Amino acid sequence: MASTMMILAARQYLRSSGIQRLPAALLSLGSAFGGALCLAVLIMDVAHVTGHLDLMRAVQPAYEPLSLLAFLFLCAGFAAQPVVRRAQHDMRRKRTVGLATQLEPLWKRASLVRPGLSQADPLAASADDLESRLHREIVEIRDAMIDPRVTFDISAAERALLNRAESHLLGLDTRATRTTASPGGRVGQEGSS
Structure with missing residues (x-):
């Protein structure tokens, strides 16, 4: 799902110009961090199940920053859309x-x-x-x-x-x-x- 959103946001970024690119860029970054988070969780789960606890511990520190970055960029991207539309309407x-x-x-x-x-x-x-x-x-x-x-x-x-x-x-x-x-x-x- 994160990859689908990232593809859609990247397409929107390429089709937009000026300030309209900001929400799409934020959503693309949030989706990329979300995709990286999913990958980290999969690696940790597989490493845990297969007994490779060293690999799990090596990937574990990335979990919290990736969660935070995905959350912040996705929220910022969704919040920026109405702000940008309002600014364009006013202009x-x-x-x-x-x-x-x-x-x-x-x-x-x-x-x-x-x-x-x-x-x-x-x-x-x-x-x-x-x-x-x-x-x-x-x-x-x-x-x-x-x-x-x-x-x-x-x-x-x-x-x-x-x-x-x-x-x-x-x-x-x-x-x-x-x-x-x-x-x-x-x-x-x-x-x-």
Whole structure:
């Protein structure tokens, strides 16, 4: 069982990046120490049964440190998983707030030339979900850009900001998800009506 967990944790380590590797690394180490502990117990049991008490006494000092190390690293690995997820969630939330705040002037300009759903339904604009708010801003800016009835031009810096916001919503702004998401996808190309 320790070897199975070690293989799974090592695979997770290889598939992860950055701080996401910490829980997998801790679990891999804990599993390795657990495997070594199992091996030590087997050697001591076989040595005891076969009468090789010198071998049993030679391996016995490894039992307690291996038990402690396996316990500590496994507990740390399991405890680190929710901590890392929470930290990533908080970082994503801060980035979402920052991007929405940076896009707001551009979104207000777009809303002046082409009013969107946010003007028709004030509840849609004041959504508590920050990612929904950012998505709505992106959709309404893109709608103003592609609507042939209005003229709405944006600078290269504004376009780069808009692309960063879209990449953020798609999860393409982190190395870990860059390989699984489809490149070139756009958020909100559908109309806002």
